[in-house]
Amino acid sequence: MPLFINRDQIFAHQIHLLEHKLRTKEEHILELETENAQLHRRLAECLGKIRQDHADEAEAQKHLQHQKVVQQSTRTALAKLLSDVQVLKQDLREVFAAYVNFATELENQSRLLLEQVGQACSALQGHHGSDVLNLQDQLESLGHLLQEEKERSRAERERRKILHNTLVELRGNIRVHCRLRPVLPFDVGQGSTLSIGPLIPEEVVQAVNDDTVVVNCTRLGNPGLNKMFEFERVHGPKDSQDAVFEEVKPLLTSLLDGYNVCIMAYGQTGSGKTHTMTGSQAEDPSGPQGEDQHGIIPKAATELFRLILDKPVDSYMVEVSVVEVYNNEVLDLLAKDEDGVAIGAKRDVITTSTGVSEVPSLSYMLVRSAADVMQLISSVLRLRTRCPTLVHRDSSRSHLIVTLTVSFKNPNALAVTQRLQSIKKDMQRKAQKEWWSPRCRRANAMARQSGDERSASSSSSPYHSPSHSPIHSSCPSPRASIALAPFRTKLQLVDLAGSECVGMSGVTGAALWETSCINRSLSALSDVLGALAEQRPHVPYRNSKLTHLLQDAIGGDAKLLVMLCVSPTQRYITESLQSLGFGTRARQLVFPGRLAMFSLIDRWPALFDAFQINAKFQTTTTLHLESKCMSALDVTLRSY
Numbered sequence: 001m002p003l004f005i006n007r008d009q010i011f012a013h014q015i016h017l018l019e020h021k022l023r024t025k026e027e028h029i030l031e032l033e034t035e036n037a038q039l040h041r042r043l044a045e046c047l048g049k050i051r052q053d054h055a056d057e058a059e060a061q062k063h064l065q066h067q068k069v070v071q072q073s074t075r076t077a078l079a080k081l082l083s084d085v086q087v088l089k090q091d092l093r094e095v096f097a098a099y100v101n102f103a104t105e106l107e108n109q110s111r112l113l114l115e116q117v118g119q120a121c122s123a124l125q126g127h128h129g130s131d132v133l134n135l136q137d138q139l140e141s142l143g144h145l146l147q148e149e150k151e152r153s154r155a156e157r158e159r160r161k162i163l164h165n166t167l168v169e170l171r172g173n174i175r176v177h178c179r180l181r182p183v184l185p186f187d188v189g190q191g192s193t194l195s196i197g198p199l200i201p202e203e204v205v206q207a208v209n210d211d212t213v214v215v216n217c218t219r220l221g222n223p224g225l226n227k228m229f230e231f232e233r234v235h236g237p238k239d240s241q242d243a244v245f246e247e248v249k250p251l252l253t254s255l256l257d258g259y260n261v262c263i264m265a266y267g268q269t270g271s272g273k274t275h276t277m278t279g280s281q282a283e284d285p286s287g288p289q290g291e292d293q294h295g296i297i298p299k300a301a302t303e304l305f306r307l308i309l310d311k312p313v314d315s316y317m318v319e320v321s322v323v324e325v326y327n328n329e330v331l332d333l334l335a336k337d338e339d340g341v342a343i344g345a346k347r348d349v350i351t352t353s354t355g356v357s358e359v360p361s362l363s364y365m366l367v368r369s370a371a372d373v374m375q376l377i378s379s380v381l382r383l384r385t386r387c388p389t390l391v392h393r394d395s396s397r398s399h400l401i402v403t404l405t406v407s408f409k410n411p412n413a414l415a416v417t418q419r420l421q422s423i424k425k426d427m428q429r430k431a432q433k434e435w436w437s438p439r440c441r442r443a444n445a446m447a448r449q450s451g452d453e454r455s456a457s458s459s460s461s462p463y464h465s466p467s468h469s470p471i472h473s474s475c476p477s478p479r480a481s482i483a484l485a486p487f488r489t490k491l492q493l494v495d496l497a498g499s500e501c502v503g504m505s506g507v508t509g510a511a512l513w514e515t516s517c518i519n520r521s522l523s524a525l526s527d528v529l530g531a532l533a534e535q536r537p538h539v540p541y542r543n544s545k546l547t548h549l550l551q552d553a554i555g556g557d558a559k560l561l562v563m564l565c566v567s568p569t570q571r572y573i574t575e576s577l578q579s580l581g582f583g584t585r586a587r588q589l590v591f592p593g594r595l596a597m598f599s600l601i602d603r604w605p606a607l608f609d610a611f612q613i614n615a616k617f618q619t620t621t622t623l624h625l626e627s628k629c630m631s632a633l634d635v636t637l638r639s640y
């Protein structure tokens with residue numbers, strides 16, 4: 001069989017072999033290239049490392065160089081320091097040597113000086129010993145004199161204090177303050193047909209200073225005539241509620257001192273009585289209006305509880321009663337029916353056997369804070385009788401009397417207040433029976449100053465009889481007289497109904513009857529003040545329920561403050577003059593205060609005993625007080 005070798009196959013085989021070889025070579029080349037690349041990379045790394053080593057070496061060289069420099073400078077500094085230390089050591093040695101020298105020298109000098117002083121002293125004692133002793137004696141006696149002077153000035157200060165308190169107390173038994181309200185829109189508006197004034201309100205009443213009001217009466221047919229009225233304090237239209245209360249505040253202290261206190265607002269309708277007593281939002285005096293807008297009642301309650309806070313815990317208890325006097329009837333505004341609804345029950349006023357006015361079955365509420373008081377009052381104020389008048393659309397037609405009764409449990413306070421109460425009753429008795437003669441008083445004082453105290457006091461003054469002295473005779477010893485029951489004083493806060501005339505208020509029918517009742521009770525109040533001022537034996541307290549209710553607060557040693565509220569415009573000039581006249585008459589009650597002053601002079605010894613003041617001081621104080629009282633009386637009499 002022929003052997004055919006296909007050339008194409010051979011070529012193909014060779015090509016295949018060659019391609020295989022070529023691939024193998026190419027793979028070998030690739031491997032070599034990869035190896036070459038790795039070698040290149042390692043070479044680069046080695047080169048980098050060598051470069052880094054070079055840099056590190058350079059840095060180390062630099063550092064070494066720096067170290068060498070530092071070493072060099074340290075060595076130099078150390079050498080300098082060593083030389084300085086050597087110098088300092090040398091200096092120190094020199095200073096120490098100098099100090100030793102100086103100390104030795106000083107010691108020598110001191111010794112020398114001491115010797116000289118000793119020599120001088122012995123020389124002085126030898127020559128002037130008696131002078132020194134004299135000087136010492138003089139110094140000692142001057143010390144004694146100084147001590148005596150100090151003692152005298154202390155006693156004088158005490159004396160002044162007693163005198164001041166007494167005079168303030170006696171002068172202040174009745175005070176009249178006046179408050180002018182600002183001109184308000186209703187001073188023109190409605191009722192202009194009845195108005196006697198012009199449409200543009202003309203201010204005719206003005207406060208000229210702190211204690212004087214002037215009324216321009218030109219339009220009343222007195223051309224160019226100005227009437228002047230003086231009161232203890234006059235508040236102008238710009239005076240705030242706070243300023244008004246500031247003048248009233250001291251009465252709260254008197255209340256806790258054991259005196260009955262009454263603060264009443266008097267004036268025609270719309271003159272600002274309710275604003276002054278309760279604040280303008282009368283039915284919610286504890287409400288959102290600022291405290292500076294509160295009237296005397298809330299502020300007095302706050303002050304009372306503030307004062308009580310300073311006293312021992314639980315030594316005082318405060319109860320509130322609220323009544324209104326309407327058409328000469330007393331209505332208990334705290335009385336409630338079975339359902340607890342306030343009804344304003346009718347009550348009566350009586351005078352007890354001890355001469356105190358009382359309202360049987362009157363409701364009292366125990367209060368523990370001013371907020372309690374105001375909550376109570378605001379809850380009953382809506383019951384108060386009101387009626388719109390031509391002058392004031394929210395006119396109160398009744399007298400509102402808020403009474404805070406304070407009960408004292410403190411026996412010391414009780415002792416003092418009981419003594420004062422006894423004196424008060426005694427003075428009231430005497431003031432009603434007898435009339436004081438200035439000439440006799442002056443004779444008494446002069447007689448007593450010349451030492452004849454006993455004869456003067458027993459012969460001419462009706463107030464000197466020991467039988468009338470509550471402390472000497474009618475009262476048992478002070479301690480024995482202290483009753484166990486708590487002692488009570490009353491703070492009566494009164495918002496009187498308006499004192500306007502019927503024509504001005506424009507009321508008719510039932511309201512006319514109301515107005516007539518209001519005017520009658522106010523005139524009864526005026527009569528009571530008049531009777532007290534004139535020292536009439538009978539004071540007509542019982543002519544009206546209002547005066548009967550306020551009996552304990554008017555006269556005697558009770559403190560009464562009448563706040564006259566006055567509208568400033570021409571339209572109300574007649575009412576304003578009437579109010580100012582009422583205030584002026586009330587002020588004349590100062591006179592019984594003077595009587596009380598002399599009644600008290602008779603009782604200085606008893607009072608001094610009560611307060612354990614020593615005998616020598618009693619004598620000097622009595623003489624001093626009497627002479628002061630006499631001059632105060634002379635001034636008063638001249639002003640009458």
Ligand SMILES: Nc1ncnc2c1ncn2[C@@H]1O[C@H](COP(=O)(O)OP(=O)(O)OP(=O)(O)O)[C@@H](O)[C@H]1O
Binds near residue numbers: 181182272397499565
């Ligand atoms: N000093 C005052 N400052 C600002 N407003 C006042 C002042 N006094 C009174 N007023 C305002 O005058 C108005 C009448 O005052 P208020 O109700 O106090 O009179 P009133 O004398 O109590 O009258 P009434 O006897 O008729 O009850 C009220 O709107 C009150 O806010």
